[in-house]
Each structure stands twice: as structure tokens, then as C-alpha cells.
Amino acid sequence: MKKTIMIILVLAFALSIGVVQAAPERIVSLAPSITENLFALGVGDRVVGVTSWCDYPEEARQRTVIGDAINLNIELLLSLEPDLIVGDSTLVQSHLERLEALGLSTFIIGPSTIAEVEKSLIDLGEAVGAKERGEELALAMQTRLEELTKRAQRPERARVFLEIWNEPLMTVGPGSFMDELIVLAGGENIAGDSPTPWPVFSEELVIERDPEVVILTSFNLEEALSRSAWQVTTAMQNGDVYEVNPDLYSRTTPRLLDALAELIDILDLVATK
Amino acid sequence: MVDKIRLEGVSYSYERESVLKNINLRLQPSRFYGIVGPNGAGKSTLLKLMDAYLKPQQGIVFLNDRSLATYSLSDLAREIAMVPQHSHYFPFTVEEMVLLGRTPFYTRLGKPSEADLEIAKEVMEVTGIRHLAHRLVSDLSGGERQRATLARAFAQRTGVLLLDEPTTHLDLEYQINTCRLLKDRVEEGVTVVAVLHDLNLVASFCDHVFVLDKGNLITEGVPTKVFTPDLIEEVFHVSIARLHHPVSGRPIIVP
């Protein structure tokens, strides 16, 4: 008799936990990095709404587009009847408050370092009922990170300029994960003394600090190579100007480590010269 | 007889420059006063002091034997009407603009009363613009606009009418008509004070003229006495000859 009661109680308890912590079934993502992470967490089939920039993985493109990261079509979003909306705190905030005011559940992440990216995977995993998978991903990232950084031990740090945009000339500074990538890859960010994470930089300083590697993230290789003033830099002289896929570098997902790997390969190449 | 307007020891300066010095004068009802003088003499300023648009640094301006300072703005509006030198013209109809002259008499949420509309009709009749009542003021010719402005001032039905160069830029017909209309008002008992550039108009129509130069009241009196070649030479720096109008006996000034 006691045993039966115990079993019933345990079952009821387990059930209630299950009910209270029901995983969200209809998730809307407000940023491409979040979409990637949701799919990585294995809940991609539960994602019903994405932004127009969400292009990875391929399946993500088939979900309903509810706007880009700046303009959100709230009507469409509501019509999807989401039970969780995941937003990025480094992007637009006003939408999130608005959505909460309409009674929707929101979850916000905003990692700015690689360690924070790993944590966000765990947090996001927990929020969507894929906690274990989240922890797996974070662990995998950490492991891979350690392997990669071992490879990146070189006697000297090459001077790197990572260009976000050309007009105005924007690069990355300390506090951004891209700067972290450069450092982890064994390079020295020539903008490493900037006061802000996304500084507008001076062309003069680029020339004076003479980067050995220039990384372009906006598909402007031809334009960059044609800059007459830059011809004097070591990077241009040695042909070490590289155009990379910005999605790998700018999205706070496990693919950041792909970017890291690429950077390491580039710096290895440069070191051999 | 109580003076309509009296200035005692009035001086006005603007940004440390003296514009009018120690002006003393008296104005009576039923008179047409002219104010003349070269540019910069302070004529407009004198008018603006009379309706309290400006306040004198020294001296007092009296209206009906009471200092202007004791009048409220709305009381003043029922006593003195001013036709300034420059007017702005927005798309009002002529009738609307003329009715604006009745606003000192409206209530706060006021609409024009029957009486107000009657007065408006009357003054438009008198100034010959009744047929333009529904035209937009901004569409009228210069002369027609001036008459509309005049009608508006007449509609105010005040005891004093101040005009700052009401005839400048108008053609001869309008100039003379305006002065005739003002003369009519004078006969009704109004004190009309006008700054005029045309000495002949002053000579023909004004009962009394004040001559200003560099802020001082040089002289005053009937045109016949005041407009001597010597005076005009001294004040205006031109030499003229003076003739007599064969009918009115008034002086005519020619170069």
C-alpha cells in the first residue's frame, strides 16, 4: 500500500515537473546566430519563425520570415503563435519589451566573448528543453578551442588588421569576440588599444602600424587591393590580404571556431614566409 | 478741453542711441495731424509710443488725461487703432480681415455679432472694397490691400487713428482717396495722426503738422506757417519753391 502510494506520488511529481517545464514547441528566432544555435541544439524542427538573414543551416531558410533584425513584423510573428521568442541583446531591444508587453515569453542572450558563447549555448539549451545537448555543444567547443590554441603557438605574433567595413573604416577592438579570435589565433590586433569594441579606425594608423595580414569581411577584395596608400604595407606587399566568410566571424555560434581555425591557417601561412 | 493725446517730456532711446528727445505735444479730437521729417528722424517711433507699443524711457504719454500705463491692452484697443507701415498678408478674405478690426469687442470664444458684421459692411462700403469682400487679401493689388487695411482700422471705431506712411507706394488716386477718407474720419471726431512723406499731401489735408529731425521736434503748426523754404531747406536739405493753391489757399511745394 505504502509502495503504491510512493510510486503514484513519484509519478505525479515527475509528471508535474514535465508539465511545468514543458519544452517550447514553437520558437521564433530574432537573429541568425540564434537560429544557428537552435538548429545545433537539435530543436530546428521546432523553429517556426526566423529573420531574413537566417541562412544557416539550409533548412532555416524554409521557415517563415518575420523581418530582419531591425524591422520586425509583429503581426506575422503573432500569427505563428510562438511560445518562445529568442532575441539577441546586442541587437534591437525595443522589440523585446514590446513582445513581452503582448504577453509573449522571451529569452535573451548576448554573448560577447567565446566563453560567453559557450555559456549561452547551455542557457539556450536549457530554455528550449535541450539542456543536455547544450552542455555537449559547450563542452565540444571548449575542447576544440583548446586544441586550436595549442596549434597557434608561434614565436612571434603577426600584426593583423580585421576590417569590418570600409566606409567608414571599421575594425574590432578589445571586448569583441573577433578581437578575441585574433589573439587566440596567435596574432596581434593592430587596433588592440581601441577604447571601444567596434571602433572606426584611421587609415593613417593602419599604414603606420603596418599590418602583416589584412582580413576582409565584406567581400571587398578587389576594392581593398586597389587602395593606393595601402600598397606600402607588408600585407599588401606579400599578398596577405584575405577575404573571409563574415558569417563565420560575426555569429556567436560554434562556427566561430571554424573562423578561428581559418585564422590560424592564415597566420601559419604567413609565418612561413 | 481735454487733450486727446498728450506727450510730456517723452524721450526714447534704443540700444543707448537716443531716438527721440524730450517731445512735448498735444493732440485734439477732430484734427488731422501730419508728422514729417527726414529718414531716421523718429517718426515711426513717435507713433509707436502713442499706442504703447513702445514705452518711453522718460516722460509720460497721456490718453484722455490718463497715463497710457494705466490702460489695459484691450482698453487701448478700443481707443487707438494703428495702421503700421508694413503689413503681412495671409490668405484671409477681405471680409475676414476687416472683421479682425472688431476683435477687441468679441468675447473669448467670440464670434462676430450682427452689429460687427454691419460695421464691417459699412467700412468696406466707405473704402470702396465691398465688392472684394470674398476675395483673398493676398490676391489683391497693393492699393486694394491698403484700403482693406484701412477698412480694418476704421472698423475698430476708435477715437484715435495712427497711420505710419499709409500712402507710400500707392498711386496718386489711392493717395488722395486715402487722405479724403481720413478727412472724413476727422469730421466724425477722430484724432488722425499720420506719418507722411509727401509734403504736398500734408499741406493739402493736414490741420497741423509736426516736424521732426534727429529725434527733436523742430517745429509745429499749420502747414502754411510751417512749410517755409527756409525750414524745409534746414530739415530736408533741399531748396524748394512754395506756391499757393488757387482754391484752398494751402501751400504747394515744388522743387
Added chain:
Amino acid sequence: MKLRKVSAIVILIVAVVLVATAVGSVHIPLMEVLGILTSKMPGLSAFVHRDWSKAREVIVLNVRLPRVLLALVVGGGLSVSGVLFQGSLRNPLADPFIIGVSAGASLGAATGLLFFIPQGLVGIGALPLFAFVGAMLATWTVSRLGKQRGRLEPTSLILAGVAVSAVLTAIVSLLMVLRIQNLQDVYIWLMGSLSGRGWQHLAVATPYVAIGVVLALWLAKDLNVYLLGEEAAHSLGIDVQRLQSLVLIIGSLVAAACVSVSGVIGFVGLMVPHALRLIVGAEHRRLILHSIWVGAVFLLVTDTLARTALSPTELPVGIITACVGGPFFIFLMKRGSGYYGR
């Protein structure tokens, strides 16, 4: 005659509101929309059978309806504000932002986003408040600078407005360049839009606009006289300085309230009063009354177009207002002011 006109206008407004509430990115049949609306009206709700999803109800009642009503309020507010500025500055080309309201609001919003909201001192819902305070401070600065010989002079005011706006806008741009914080919210807000606005925005803006309208009508008679010129107005018993200050304050308050909830939506406050003046004349009581409903309907129609024309993408409403209003203005100019009959 007047009553007939008023009824016609009211019917038009109700019709436009219904249509606007019935269209959007998500297709909801008109009958359903009417059902949802009726279900919330006391007394009538019993007659309606609820057969729509919660999501649709939220869309109609919490997304579309407040936005539609806000468009009416902001459109009417900006128009009345435009009338007041054009009147007090005696310049038919003035708009509500001319003496610094928009630049001040932008800087206020940027300040809030930079220093207060990230620190968690206030939520982002406080953004309108910052914008409002910024707008009023800027206006006050301009009015102090625009005084000549102790009088508010229209030309000086306009010049001071241009100068102060330029400086404030430069500061905002500087802040955005320095990118100390992510100011994307400021950028969006600057563009002027009614997207994502809800009942709380309506609650913020409506009292100011309503009071402003009442005060504007109360001052209409004096404004008429003021248009004649300062000396003439004085001689007709108007305290010119006091009137100017009052009108500018009221105009600024209304404009600031609108800008604080909707950002800078240009063109409405300039075009509507100006065009109406060419049609109904400069008499201010008539002008203000017409500006309210024409401005309201105009912004509602353009905003509805903005969110449906290229659905699901939303255009900034300022683009539509410019595209619609510009050619219309040219047409009016060619037609000439001419006669007008009642």
C-alpha cells in the same frame, strides 16, 4: 449645414479606422475583425460568438487597433502643431520640428539609451520620456537664443532652431559613431515609425495632443490677429509676446509628445496645415479644426499603406508621407489659391 459636415467627417474617420484595422500582413477576414472589435464592447459582447484564435485577437486588438488610433492622434497632433508654428512664426513653411523638437528628442533618446537604460535604471519603455524631455529642453534653449531685445523674433527663432538642431544632431551622430553602446534603437526610432507601438504609447501621447488642441482652439482668435503683424496685433489688444510664447510652448509640447512615441515623422506637420490653408484660408479656428481630422486621416492612410504595400516588409511611414504629399503640394501650387467659396 455644419452638422452635416461634421457627421460626414466622423463617418469617414470611422470607415478609415475599420479598414485600417482589417488589413495587415496577416489576412483576417473583415467579419472576423468586426467580431473581435464588437466582442470587446460592453453590452454587445454577448451577441458575438467567439471563433477566432487568440493570436488573431491579439493582432487586431493589441497590434493593429492601438497603432491605428495612435496614427490618428499623432497625425492630428503634428498637424495642429504645424498650424501653431506656422502661425506664431508667421511662416507657412515652418514645421513642428523647426525649433529643435526633433533634434532634441533624438538626443534625449540617445542619452537614455546610452546612460540610463543599459544600466538597468529604467526599461526601454522609458524611451519616450527621455525623448520628450530632450525635445522640451532643446526648445527652451532655442527660445532663449531667439530673443532679440527681449522679444521673440520669428527670424531669430528660426535661425536659432537651425543652429541648435544642427549641433544636437551632430552630437547624436558623434555618439553613434563612437558606438559606445549599440544605438541601433536610436536609429530605428529616428526614422519615424508607428511600428510596434501599443496602448501605452497611445496613453502617453493622447493627453498632450488633446489638451494642446483645446488650447490651440482657444487661442485661434488671437492668432488670426497676430498674423497681421506685431504692431497691428498690439493695436488690436493682443499681448504679442505672451501669445508667441504660449503658442510656441503648446506647439512644442504637442510635437514633443508625438515625436516621443513615434519618432520623427516628417512632412505631416508641414504639409497638412499649409495645404489646408490654401483650401480653407487662414482663419485659425477653421484651419485648426480641419487640420486635426485631415492630419489624422492622412497619417492613418499613409501608415496603413506603409505596412501593407510591400508586406511583409514594412516601409518607414515617412517615405509614404513624402511620396503622397509632395506631388499633392505641387498640384495645389499650380492650381493657385484663387477664389474660395464656402
